Amino acid sequence: MRAVPRAHPLWLAYILHRLSGLGLALFLPAHFWVLSQAMTNPARLDAFLELTGMPLVKLAETGLVFLLAVHFFGGLRLMALEWLPWSAPQKSLAAAATAGAFLVSTLFLMRAI
């Protein structure tokens, strides 16, 4: 496969945001259908929830959390990019502050669990 010739960090962020959104859009109908079973067929829901113990399903759930996180931060990035007329150094500082806060909060989370 040929490398994408015009791939640069902003473009990669753009394509990651789009693809994660597409993935979530495909997942959501299935998600809502499963949730609806709580009302219409609780026994089937319980049987389905049994599956969540399987390693493969856990792996898929990790993928979903990744998609959600990527799409969430991608959306925040896009809103900041378009709505905040910041200069390049201000953007760098904001990104560094977000990364620092994420690092500290992850450390706390890891200590907690």
Next chain:
Amino acid sequence: MTEETTIKVRVQRGTADDTPRFDRFEVPAHDSQTVLDVVSWIQQHADPGLTYRFACRVGMCGSCAMMVNGVPRWTCRTHVRKVLGDAAEIEIRPLRNLPVIKDLAADLDPFFDKWVAAEGRHHPTRTRHDPIAPVDPGSAERAQASAGIECINCAVCYAACDTVTGNPDYLGPAALQRAWTLFNDAKEADRDAILDAVTGPGGCTSCHSMGSCTAYCPNDLDPMSAIAGLKRAAARRYFRKAG
């Protein structure tokens, strides 16, 4: 005497009516050689029929832009050393997102038509008989306007933009940046006309902020931020009217 080394070059040939084909050339390598030097060497020594466009050769006129190894570049200021890297050969094609006239010459009519469609012309506040209006060079608006005035209309941003590829009506980064420059000009009389022109189908809201325009602008301009400015101005106007 040093041994002469050569550069392998693949050049797209043909007119709009042909299926594009590639011709291969071996061009003598030199120090500080630009991609335009390579194209000129081919035209002067290997194939006089090769069609391409250039004028100033010093990065001012914006006429020599081409796709070099998949990336739009001003070829007169792009050194072969920079684009060759580890690649075995250089691939040179006409600018993306534009019709081909012949070989490496793209038809820029759609590009400039969109400058007009984006209301990229000045609406004066005074006539020639009035005194010249003073412009405060330190104002925030002037800083926004000045940020985009060094555009040389090379269409590199237009060729880089995937939104243009997907939406032929999209006005494109250069035209929208021109509109944003005028919008911030103290001597601009009709800002509403500009916002009307850039908020229709294919206007600033079609931009997906992928940033290729800013990444590849040879003059280090930032059309993506200019388009974001238009989006904010359009939103402000919308809420003012609605409120």
